[in-house]
Structures are given as structure tokens and as C-alpha cells.
Amino acid sequence: MTDILMPALSPTMEEGTLTKWHIKAGDTVSAGQVIAEIETDKATMEVEAVDEGEVLEILVPEGSENVKVNTPIARLAGEDSAPAPASKTEALKAETAKAEAAPAAAAAPAAPKVELRDPEIPADAKLVKTTVRDALRDAMAEEMRRDDRVFLIGEEVAQYQGAYKVSRDLLQEFGERRVIDTPITEHGFAGLGVGAAMAGLKPIVEFMTFNFAMQAIDHIINSAAKTLYMSGGQIRADIVFRGPNGAASRVGAQHSQDYSAWYAQIPGLKVIAPYDAADAKGLLKAAIRDPNPVVFLEHEMLYGTEFDVPEGDDYVLPIGKAKIRREGKDVTITAHARMVGFALQAAEKLAEEGIEAEVIDLRTLRPLDHETIVESVKKTSRLVSAEEGWGPMGVGAEVVARVIEHAFDYLDAPPLRVHQEDVPLPYAANLEVLSLPGVDKIIAAVKQVMA
Amino acid sequence: MAKAAAHKSSSSADDTKIPNTPQASKEDLLRFYREMVLIRRFEERAGQLYGMGLIGGFCHLYIGQEAVAVGVQESVKQGHDKIITGYRDHGHMLAAGMDPNAVMAELTGRIGGSSKGKGGSMHMFDTATGFYGGHGIVGAQVALGTGLAFAGKYRGDDSVSFVYFGDGASNQGQVYESFNMAQLWKLPAIYIIENNQYAMGTSIERSSSTTELYMRGASFGIPGEQVDGMDVLAVRDATARAVARARAGEGPYILEVKTYRYRGHSMSDPAKYRTKEEVDEVKKTRDPIDHLKMLLAAAKATEEELKAIDNEVKAIVAEAVQFAHESPEPDPSELYTDVYVEA
Numbered sequence: 001m002t003d004i005l006m007p008a009l010s011p012t013m014e015e016g017t018l019t020k021w022h023i024k025a026g027d028t029v030s031a032g033q034v035i036a037e038i039e040t041d042k043a044t045m046e047v048e049a050v051d052e053g054e055v056l057e058i059l060v061p062e063g064s065e066n067v068k069v070n071t072p073i074a075r076l077a078g079e080d081s082a083p084a085p086a087s088k089t090e091a092l093k094a095e096t097a098k099a100e101a102a103p104a105a106a107a108a109p110a111a112p113k114v115e116l117r118d119p120e121i122p123a124d125a126k127l128v129k130t131t132v133r134d135a136l137r138d139a140m141a142e143e144m145r146r147d148d149r150v151f152l153i154g155e156e157v158a159q160y161q162g163a164y165k166v167s168r169d170l171l172q173e174f175g176e177r178r179v180i181d182t183p184i185t186e187h188g189f190a191g192l193g194v195g196a197a198m199a200g201l202k203p204i205v206e207f208m209t210f211n212f213a214m215q216a217i218d219h220i221i222n223s224a225a226k227t228l229y230m231s232g233g234q235i236r237a238d239i240v241f242r243g244p245n246g247a248a249s250r251v252g253a254q255h256s257q258d259y260s261a262w263y264a265q266i267p268g269l270k271v272i273a274p275y276d277a278a279d280a281k282g283l284l285k286a287a288i289r290d291p292n293p294v295v296f297l298e299h300e301m302l303y304g305t306e307f308d309v310p311e312g313d314d315y316v317l318p319i320g321k322a323k324i325r326r327e328g329k330d331v332t333i334t335a336h337a338r339m340v341g342f343a344l345q346a347a348e349k350l351a352e353e354g355i356e357a358e359v360i361d362l363r364t365l366r367p368l369d370h371e372t373i374v375e376s377v378k379k380t381s382r383l384v385s386a387e388e389g390w391g392p393m394g395v396g397a398e399v400v401a402r403v404i405e406h407a408f409d410y411l412d413a414p415p416l417r418v419h420q421e422d423v424p425l426p427y428a429a430n431l432e433v434l435s436l437p438g439v440d441k442i443i444a445a446v447k448q449v450m451a
Numbered sequence: 452m453a454k455a456a457a458h459k460s461s462s463s464a465d466d467t468k469i470p471n472t473p474q475a476s477k478e479d480l481l482r483f484y485r486e487m488v489l490i491r492r493f494e495e496r497a498g499q500l501y502g503m504g505l506i507g508g509f510c511h512l513y514i515g516q517e518a519v520a521v522g523v524q525e526s527v528k529q530g531h532d533k534i535i536t537g538y539r540d541h542g543h544m545l546a547a548g549m550d551p552n553a554v555m556a557e558l559t560g561r562i563g564g565s566s567k568g569k570g571g572s573m574h575m576f577d578t579a580t581g582f583y584g585g586h587g588i589v590g591a592q593v594a595l596g597t598g599l600a601f602a603g604k605y606r607g608d609d610s611v612s613f614v615y616f617g618d619g620a621s622n623q624g625q626v627y628e629s630f631n632m633a634q635l636w637k638l639p640a641i642y643i644i645e646n647n648q649y650a651m652g653t654s655i656e657r658s659s660s661t662t663e664l665y666m667r668g669a670s671f672g673i674p675g676e677q678v679d680g681m682d683v684l685a686v687r688d689a690t691a692r693a694v695a696r697a698r699a700g701e702g703p704y705i706l707e708v709k710t711y712r713y714r715g716h717s718m719s720d721p722a723k724y725r726t727k728e729e730v731d732e733v734k735k736t737r738d739p740i741d742h743l744k745m746l747l748a749a750a751k752a753t754e755e756e757l758k759a760i761d762n763e764v765k766a767i768v769a770e771a772v773q774f775a776h777e778s779p780e781p782d783p784s785e786l787y788t789d790v791y792v793e794a
Contacts, residue, residue: 007502009719031765032495043721050499070503151605177605183635188594188628195598198583199533201605222588223595231576232567233789235583267790291792 002051003072006060007038009045014069016040021062021074027055029076036062036073053077116321116369118282127308135277135309136166136242136298139284140204142313144174147202150288151178153193154206154243163208164244164303190216190241194223197239197293204288207243210259210297216241217262224293225268240287242296245273246337246388247436249301253424258389260336263295264365264398270319271366273297275340277307279363282317290319299338322369324376328356331382331446334373334399336362339386339418339437346442355450365395370402377407382449383415386442391419413449418442473684477750483683484747485760486524487517487740490542492768493551494714497541497558500772501718506558509587510572513542515713518739519645520546522686523613526694527581533603535583535596536615538573539645539712543615547580555771556778563778567785590623592616593642597629600640600703611639611697619650621664627671630703634671637702641693642668644707645680651716652724665707675705681739684746711737 009016020037029035029049036047053076060073067073130138144150151174156163158171158181171179182189186207193203207213213220224237246258264271270292274280280298287294309315325340326347335343340361347357358376362368377383383403385396396417403415421435475483494512501510513520516539524546527534536543544554549565557564557575565575573587583599586592596614603610620626621644633640644664648655655662665675678689686708693704711733715722747757 005503007499008504009502031492043715043719045715045722048495048498050496183628183631185625185628185631187625188597188632191591191594191625192598192601192629192632195535195583195595195600196602196605197598198595199599199602201602218588218591219594223586223591227576227584228792229789230566230570230574231584231789232565232569234566234578235576236792238792270791 001056002053002076003059004035004047004049004074004076006067006069006071006073007045007047008069009038009040009043013040015066016069017065018060018062018067018073019044021058023055023058023074025055025057029053029055038067049076051076116318118317118321118323119315121310126311128311129306130277130281130309131304131306132277132280132298133164133166133303135281135307136284137168137170138313139281139288140167141170141173143285143288144170144178145313149200149202150204151180151201152204152206153180153182153189155182155184155208157181157206162206164300166298166303167206186212186215187219190219191223193239194219194237194293197224197237198227198235200238202238202288204240204242207241209248209255209300210243210245211255211257213241213243213259220263220269220293220295221266225266228292229268236291237293238291240284240294240296242284242287243298244300244303245297246299247301247425247432250427250429250432252427256425258387258420260297260365260387260389261394261398263297264368264395266366268293269366270294270364271297272319272364273299273337274363275302275337275361277305278309278315279317279323279361281309282315283319283363285316286319289316294319297337301338302341320364320367320369322372323361323363324358324372325361326357326359328358328380330356330380331384331449332358332360332373332376332380333384333386333442333446334360334362334396335386336365336395337388339388342437342439343386343442345439346446349439349443350446355446357446362395362399368398368402370399370406373399374403374406377403378410381410381412382446383411384418384442384445384449385415386418386437388420388437390422391417392422394419413451416445416449418445473682473688475684475687475746475750477747477752480743480747480750481752481756481760483521484740484743484757485764486521486546487683487743488760489551489764489767490514490517490520490545491740492764493545493555493771494541496768496772497555498714498718500555500559500775505775506572507560508571509538510558510718511539511716512712512714513539515733515739516645516647516680516710517542518683518743519643519680519686519708519710520615522683523643523690525687526611526690527613528610530579530581531608532611532613533581533583533596533599534613534615535592535599536585537589537592537617537620538585538587539617540573540575540585544575544577544582544585547577547582549575549577549580549582551767551771552774553577555775559775559778560780561775561778562781562785563774567789568781569785569789590616590620590625593620593623593626594629597633597638597640600633600638601636603639604636609639609698611641611694613641613643615643615645617650618644618646618648618655618659618664619653621667622650622659626667630668630671630673633703634668634673637700639697639700640703641690641697642673642703642705643690644705645710646707647710647712649712649716649725652720654724663707665705668703668705673703673705675707677707677709680708680710681737681742683739683743
């Protein structure tokens with residue numbers, strides 16, 4: 001004997017109207033046969049038999065209103081293979097409620113403490129003056145020589161040699177199988193790249209700028225960042241999305257946005273934003289080797305800047321480790337990408353006035369190395385964050401929140417954030433200067449927290 | 452609906468006596484019957500579990516479309532080729548050979564589910580059968596599937612990517628970005644448009660300026676054809692032809708498979724956008740399982756043979772339901788696993 005229960009149209013439905021029976025006692029029903037219709041104020045649904053057998057009894061007559069979900073509405077003769085009894089449903093709901101209460105107990109397991117350090121550069125290592133542009137190029141070339149699964153795809157990366165010449169000579173060395181010009185279709189080629197990564201390749205997807213990646217952000221977040229989790233660990237997206245991010249010069253609002261905070265909020269992504277050429281090389285190599293999706297934010301205004309880079313093809317830096325660029329005891333300044341240069345210049349000028357600033361280059365935004373920041377603030381008791389993007393909900397907001405969480409008692413002044421003015425970036429030269437953060441704004445903020 | 456289906460390269464139930472119609476052995480027909488009945492019984496049961504509150508969120512059933520996934524699967528080299536689809540994915544997974552227990556337990560959000568309960572109805576994956584999801588964003592699987600095809604060509608391994616999407620997704624921009632690259636680079640992608648006539652509640656006539664979806668690749672030079680999706684043999688044969696081209700390096704192909712979903716878009720469908728008569732007419736005159744039964748009768752399959760399959764399927768589904776009940780919910784420690792691959 002099997003009871004047919006009042007079904008629900010949705011998990012929130014509690015009762016409904018049994019509008020019509022298509023069967024009567026004595027009929028034989030088969031699996032899949034429509035036996036009744038039910039309705040709520042929102043929808044109607046046909047009820048299909050799941051089991052077969054003879055109808056012994058109709059328990060709830062048609063036209064009955066307010067029939068509670070899981071009430072037996074008819075009885076079939078036949079084996080007891082039955083739908084799960086309502087009591088079991090209740091038991092499961094209780095389990096669910098228990099599990100909902102549980103996460104506090106399960107709260108984020110302390111991440112294994114891994115000491116991340118930059119590799120020692122031997123004293124006799126040769127340092128070569130290299131532009132950020134060439135450091136990025138070298139990183140890609142070295143990793144492509146090392147692993148055939150690595151390929152570069154994007155607009156103008158091959159024959160044109162890169163819109164900003166970052167992929168110069170790669171087509172000549174690796175051929176068109178591995179250096180691939182795409183049509184101007186960010187959404188499509190980002191999705192294609194993620195699909196290729198799911199199939200086991202290691203794509204480097206270049207966006208001509210991250211402004212255009214807004215067309216593709218669905219694939220970066222929904223397809224790349226979430227799939228490992230949604231697949232229970234089965235499918236990974238081993239991919240790097242890279243290109244210039246942030247303001248260029250006089251290109252207007254649509255070509256000048258800093259996306260650091262957007263991507264750094266997403267679990268499943270790693271987000272890197274280097275400043276100098278050595279970090280650009282060492283971190284891009286790390287990003288390519290990393291088995292996770294990595295967003296690698298470059299800065300157009302730094303491409304042509306030269307820095308010392310250790311010679312050799314094995315300079316790989318740890319992802320997730322900030323770097324103290326300048327030591328100081330009076331105030332901590334955090335910055336990433338182009339703002340690091342401004343922070344260092346500000347620190348020089350402040351030193352002339354007797355203020356010793358410690359400058360921390362975040363380098364990686366996710367995971368954020370807050371230990372290094374917190375340790376610094378414990379020493380300086382003052383914090384200024386600097387970023388090129390907008391302030392609200394930004395990288396600085398996160399840095400400040402973490403410092404308050406972990407070093408509140410050490411602070412001698414409210415932390416301050418330096419950032420772009422809260423407007424789309426203007427075109428007019430004077431307004432552009434007014435809008436963007438720079439050395440003066442950092443100095444002003446430091447003086448305010450020192451006051 | 453029956454009128455709308457232009458049976459271009461396919462047979463209808465009455466054509467079984469015409470010599471030129473697709474042929475299949477009794478063994479093949481019985482196998483198709485088993486797979487199609489498995490999908491239908493599994494989905495009916497999933498619908499029931501949803502109503503009982505054991506399946507949460509969204510649940511999109513495949514009932515009515517069974518002949519499509521089963522017919523296409525005949526061309527899939529399991530573990531070599533790749534399959535990807537959207538959110539109406541249970542039928543594709545069962546046809547691909549995924550374990551019904553793991554699929555049902557994923558629907559109930561249990562640790563025994565194919566994604567340990569962390570994906571749900573729309574997000575299941577299985578590397579062993581080459582099933583790459585299960586994607587909840589309409590049209591996203593088309594670009595991703597084109598990437599799966601790209602990987603096959605990059606490796607030179609003659610694998611093919613089977614990319615399922617619906618008439619609704621066929622209006623998404625990224626579909627055409629993908630078509631362009633697939634044809635430009637001659638990628639081995641088979642685009643299977645399951646035209647079930649409704650994008651959620653909007654009929655194809657109300658959403659699409661041209662409704663002949665097999666033509667949608669024309670401006671890129673991708674050939675296409677319309678197939679009767681209620682006839683498993685028509686689907687099987689059209690897919691085989693498309694796959695032979697793709698494996699030979701001739702590039703992508705579009706199969707517009709005309710089919711019909713019997714149930715609502717999801718479980719909370721008000722069913723106000725089409726008449727009950729329309730649905731009943733399809734069920735009565737074009738049901739893919741009834742059509743297959745006619746082929747089976749012509750092939751002299753006996754009632755006992757079908758009954759034995761019915762019973763086997765019933766047992767498989769009952770076991771899946773039981774497993775989906777008994778498999779525990781994921782341990783709270785699973786909350787923080789699978790966010791990153793440990794480098």
C-alpha cells in the first residue's frame with residue numbers, strides 16, 4: 001500500500017487547492033500518468049503518479065481547499081516503495097536547521113601558516129635594467145618555453161605584437177598555434193579561454209585593457225572563479241587574465257577605471273597588481289604556474305619604466321606576500337601598482353620634514369597579506385592607504401577594516417584612505433589631475449594622521 | 452506545434468515503413484528505450500522530491516526532450532569527447548553515463564552528490580564521462596564549449612565538443628562571438644540547439660526575429676540542419692553526420708533539434724503562456740517514448756522485454772532516491788574546501 005501525498009509547487013508552499021482528480025477508486029495508474037491537478041494563488045501543477053498500482057481510495061476529494069503539503073491525498077495498492085513519508089522530510093528539515101546553525105563552529109579554519117618569502121637573490125646575481133613591458137614579455141616567453149599547455153590569446157597579441165607591445169616577438173618564437181589574435185569579442189574569447197582551461201590547457205587571456213573585460217566579467221567570475229567549488233573540486237580553471245588596469249592619460253572615463261576591488265572581492269580568484277619590473281616578472285610567472293584563475297592587473301603608465309630585474313629564467317615570487325618597500329617608524333602607507341611609486345615619493349618628501357613613513361607594496365590583493373600590514377601598524381600606530389580606484393567599498397576600505405580588526409588597540413589616529421575622487425574620470429587635463437590621487441594627497445593624509 | 456515542426460531530415464511515427472527511414476537493431480532500440488525511460492522516471496521523481504522540499508532552489512526537468520540527449524550520445528566517445536550544457540542538465544548527465552545516485556544526491560544537496568552537494572541542479576560535472584557542466588548562465592556554455600573544442604584542436608586529438616543550448620540562449624550575443632571563432636578556426640564543436648519552443652515563458656515567435664535556428668550560423672558559414680527531436684533515430688543520424696565532419700577537421704555544425712518540454716520552465720511555472728491543449732497534443736501525438744515503442748513493436752520487441760526494462764529502471768530510480776535520502780549533508784568543514792587548488 002502506498003500513500004500519494006499532497007505535493008508542493010515550491011519549497012515555500014504550505015498548502016493548496018486540489019482542483020481536480022483524473023482518477024477514481026478502482027482505476028489502475030501507471031508511473032508518469034497525470035492523476036490530479038493542484039493550484040495555489042501563483043501557479044497550477046499536474047500531479048503525476050510515481051508508482052503504479054490500483055487506486056484503493058481517494059482520501060481528499062476534488063475542490064478541497066487549504067490542503068496541507070504532505071497530507072495523504074490518495075492510496076494505491078502495490079509494493080511499499082512509496083515516496084518518503086512526511087516524517088522523514090521533517091527529520092531532514094531538522095538536520096538542515098542544525099547544519100545552518102553549525103557554520104559558526106566550522107568557521108574558517110585557520111589557514112596553514114606558510115611563511116612566504118621572496119627568493120634570495122644571490123649577491124653576485126646580475127641585475128638587468130628592464131622595462132615592466134619587457135619583464136612581462138619575458139615571463140610569458142619563459143613559461144611558454146617551459147610548458148606547451150601555455151598559450152596567449154587576445155586582441156592584437158600576435159601580428160600587431162600587442163597593443164602595448166607586451167607580446168613583442170612572441171608570435172615569431174611560438175607561432176600562431178600558441179599566440180592567437182582574436183576578433184574583438186571579449187565575452188566570447190574569455191569564455192573560450194575558460195573552456196580551454198577546463199579542458200586542461202593553461203591560457204593567458206590578454207585584455208587590451210581591463211575596461212573591456214567588463215564584457216567578459218561573467219566568465220571571469222561565474223565560469224572561472226566558481227567552477228572548482230561548484231564541481232566539488234573536479235574541474236579547475238587554470239587561467240590568467242591580464243592586461244592594463246586603471247587610468248592611462250587623457251583617455252576619459254570609459255578607458256580609465258581601476259578594477260582592483262571588483263576582482264579582489266571574489267573567492268576563487270587570485271588578484272595580483274605589481275609595481276616594479278621584477279615583481280611583474282616574478283609574479284606573472286607565479287600566476288601562470290598557479291593552478292587557479294588569476295587576475296593580473298598591469299598599469300599602462302608603468303609599462304615603459306625601467307627597474308632592476310635579476311637575470312635568469314627562474315625568478316618566481318610567492319603570490320600573497322606584500323613587500324616592505326621602505327622602512328619607517330612613524331606611519332604605515334599601503335599601496336599597490338602605480339600608487340607605490342607615489343607613496344615612495346611622498347615618503348621621501350616626508351622624511352625631509354622628519355616623518356619616517358613605512359611603505360608597503362601590497363602586490364597581491366587576494367589573498368591579502370594583512371599580517372605584514374598589521375605588524376607594521378603595531379610599530380607605527382598610524383595608517384594611510386592609497387589606491388587609484390574609488391574609495392567606497394575599495395581596497396583601502398578592506399585594509400583599514402583588517403587593521404581595525406587586528407590592531408585596533410595600537411592605533412593612535414583614525415586611519416585615512418587616499419583614492420580617486422568619487423566621479424567618473426574627467427578628460428580635461430586639469431580636472432583629471434584633480435581627480436586622481438598622487439603624491440600630494442598622500443602627504444596631506446599622512447600629515448592629518450600625524451596631527 | 453506539430454505543424455510548426457518542419458520535419459526536414461527526419462521521420463515521424465508514420466514513416467516507419469518507408470524504406471529510406473533510419474534503421475536500428477532491436478538491441479539498439481532497447482538500449483535507447485532504457486535510457487529514455489530512465490530519464491523520464493528519474494525526472495518525475497525529481498519533481499516529486501522538489502515538491503516535498505527535499506530539492507531546493509531551481510529544478511528544470513527534461514521530460515519530453517529525452518530523445519535528444521540519448522540520440523546525440525550515440526556519437527560521443529566517452530572520456531575522449533566533451534559535453535557541456537545549460538541548466539536543464541539532468542537528462543544530458545544520465546545519457547552521458549553519470550551515476551543516477553550521484554545526480555539525485557546532488558539534487559538533494561548531499562555529500563554523495565557529484566559536486567559533494569555544493570553545485571546543485573544546475574552545476575554538476577563529471578570528468579570521467581567528459582561532462583563539463585551544468586551552467587546556470589544562459590549562453591555561457593556556448594563560449595565555454597567552444598573553448599573545449601579549441602583544446603581538442605590545440606592538442607590535435609580528434610575529440611569533439613558537444614555544446615547543448617536552447618532556443619532562448621540562441622539569442623545571446625556570446626553565441627555569435629563563439630560561432631565566429633569556431634568557424635574561423637575550424638573548431639570541432641557540434642552546436643545542438645534544443646528548440647523546445649519556449650524560452651522560459653516566451654515563445655520563440657515572441658522572442659526571435661527569425662525562428663529557423665539552424666540558419667543562425669549562416670552568416671559565419673556554419674552549416675546547419677533541422678532535426679526531429681522527438682525521433683531518437685533522426686537525432687542519432689544527424690549527429691553522426693555532423694561529428695564525422697568535425698573529426699575530419701571540417702569545423703563546427705549546428706543541429707536545430709525540434710523538441711518540447713512537457714513540464715514548466717522550472718518548478719514554479721504558472722503555465723499561463725501556453726495552453727494545456729497544446730501540451731496534451733504533443734504528449735498524445737509526438738511523445739518520443741511512444742514513438743520509440745512503435746519502432747520497437749516493428750522490430751518485434753516483446754511486452755516482456757519492455758516490462759523488464761521498466762522494472763530495471765524503476766529499481767535504479769528507487770535506489771537513487773534512497774541514496775539521495777541517506778547520503779548525509781556535507782560536513783560543515785566542506786564549506787571551505789574546493790575554493791582554491793592548493794598550488
